[in-house]
Amino acid sequence: MTFNPLQERGIPIERQFRNWSELNVAPYDKESVHPFSRCRGIVMNGAEMEAIWFSHNMARHTADPQIKQQLALVRRAEAQQQKAINWLIPGDETTLEVTIGYEQVAVDLTAWIARHEPDAYLRQVYEFGLLEDFDHLYRYANLMALTEGDKKAEQIVGGLTEITPGRPTIFEHRDPRDEIRRPMTALAAETQSVLNALTVMAAEQQTMNFYMTIGNRPQEPLARGLYAEIAEIEEQHVSHYESILDPTASWLTNLVLHEYNECWLYWSFMQQEPDARVKALYELHLNMEIEHLRLACEMMRQVENRDPAEMLPKAMTEPLMFQDNKAYLRQVLGAQVDLTASEDRFLPIGELPRDHRYFAYQAKVNEGGVPSEQVIDAAKSRLGRDYRFESEGPNPAEGLRRDDERNGAKTQYAERLAA
Template sequence: MAFNPLRERGIPLEKQFRNWSELNVKPYDKETVHPYSRCRGIVMNGIEVEAVMFSHTMARHTADPKIKQQLALVRRAEAQQQKAINWLIPGDESTLEVTIGYEQVAVDLTAWVAQHEPDAYLKQVYEFGLLEDFDHLYRYANLMALIESDKKAEKIVGGLTEIMPGRPTIFEHRDPRDEIRRPMTALAADPQSILNALTVMAAEQQTMNFYMTIGNRPQEMLARGLYAEIAEIEEQHVSHYESILDPTASWLTNLVMHEYNECWLYWSFMEQEPDKRVKALYELHLNMEIEHLRIACEMMRQIENRDPEEMLPKALEEPLLFQENKAYLRKVLAEQVDLTSSESEFMPVSDLPADHRYFDYQGVVNKGGVPSEQVIEQARSELGEEYRLQTEGGHPVPGLKREKNRDGASTEYANRMAA
């Protein structure tokens, strides 16, 4: 059923603030939680972090004290929402268990968005990043098999997401100038494209923040190295996704779209969440966001003399869904695994000239050993074979098929790329 947040009445802002016991919510049970319930919570934490940080940044770019005060009021409610959502994660869920959840989000969220992106170039942007996050899931799952052997990544993902090599992380390291994509034009873009971009950017940004913060917590040097390497890719991904947004859109245009996006996501997740307690939390936050959207729209009318309804959809027709994407992902793997980027375009790495800056950058960061390769080598050495969860058959890329006791996770793939 279609939903239009502009036609709904939310909770007045002065009634949105909660006490500490209300924010200190009871966490989920990690043994029984549905994998996609975990994923939805991770997404909304990232969305709320983005809302708070965007509001702070906007406040730093205005001299009007009334605008600053209005932003501060809404931002405090958003900050409380972030606490309630993030506090759903239980303390007995290890950093690595949470990490597996983050990567499942990156895979299945990006896969849904790519399949529901109306712009062909933006669809390619999402598919490009998708294969890289898919590989991260595989690397962290092997790290778990090595250092937390009493736990299984397959239990965390619930068999809903396969675990096998994507575009090998070793080949994802590119010169930073080649991470910038062509921006959309907000006035001409399909509103779904804007919602997609804001959602994936916020999710990747939160993953970047998470790895930058917790990557130094493991004691094992291999684990610390893997987090350092993949954290750098997540920073690349934030550059990758933020660059598709319209840089000419006004602060108030961005504010309205942020609030509209939050309404879309809370409505989407409220509709599919099986945990009644969490569902009620999403419904509460949706009613708060409806008011935040109303306030942002009113600010646009008063300050820019623009009607925000002219740029917003008439209604939200389709919710964002967490669902299996195995067949789709295998297809993208088979077709695009060997792609890299140069400037804003995508191409097979074999098409790059020998003097391309990609190879110079690779020579710098991969000199002396690569943790994402070392974790697979160590898994093969200690466990006999690397950890995979291939529920749909063999790997669709011949060079990445499973082989026992083979040195290097990407040797055959590397040979194919160099051919």
């Protein structure tokens, strides 16, 4: 199935606004919802939030009142879309349950993106971040085992995503200057690369926003500490992913690409969604986004005298899919767990010079205790062992296996920091 939103007729913008009861949608049932349905909703919430904030920032950088009005009109419709999507989350789903969903998104979304990234450097960017989010899922799952013992993280992820250590969060803290990657050239890059970058950036940005907002809600000091630590990594990840975007692309080019990306996401997810009610919501929003894209393209023609069709593909051919990535994740984890970053390069931790700024930053932020390590220590102490869901066997990185499985092997990170 192919799809070209430039050739479709959407809902006229004047007919897109809904009343409060239409926006106050009935939430899903947390006990019966498919885990990937939860994931798709989280992604679309992030995409809508990115669309809203991009539009606000564009409005702050233009003096043209007509452009400001057009942006405001579309932005209001986007804000209503965000409410309808985000209100699918039920009030009885705990903050930690929602968090597990966010981290499953970070793992399986980024894994699919990496597997479908045509550029080798960009694929490495995604694989690098993937192993860090994979570890976050493990840390939060152990927090759940400690604080919500009657609920296991494997139930929330539906057994579709393994829960085991990734690149340990303690070692993810790097000097901010080493989070900046090489940017693509949007007009020369394959469209899939642009869509991949916009999608992962929006999802990571939403995770950052979520943790910064709700991280202070738990009462347990250990939980509050873990959210503070991982929220900081999510900010790193936003820097990591936003830096691969083309900084020379015009505001209107970016506006068109944002609207095209939303069309791709809704088109992708409406094909997979098993809940008829949610599928209908995605289809409605797709028809709205087709109009948003048309308006952005018309603005580009009028202001820049450029035809957007020249920079967009003739059709969308492959939808973004939430699916099993266990084998792929194991392959990446086994091969790349010991990588770190220095400026825009990825290299084994053992290759960093001893005076590299990584070690000074590590010493500063990890002084006095590290919540992501403390939560595992607490799980081992109170539960007898850390919580894992390893459906495919022991962790592929021997240094990350349980003590009775690893024969004394350590990661290069552990060996280097101990030296």
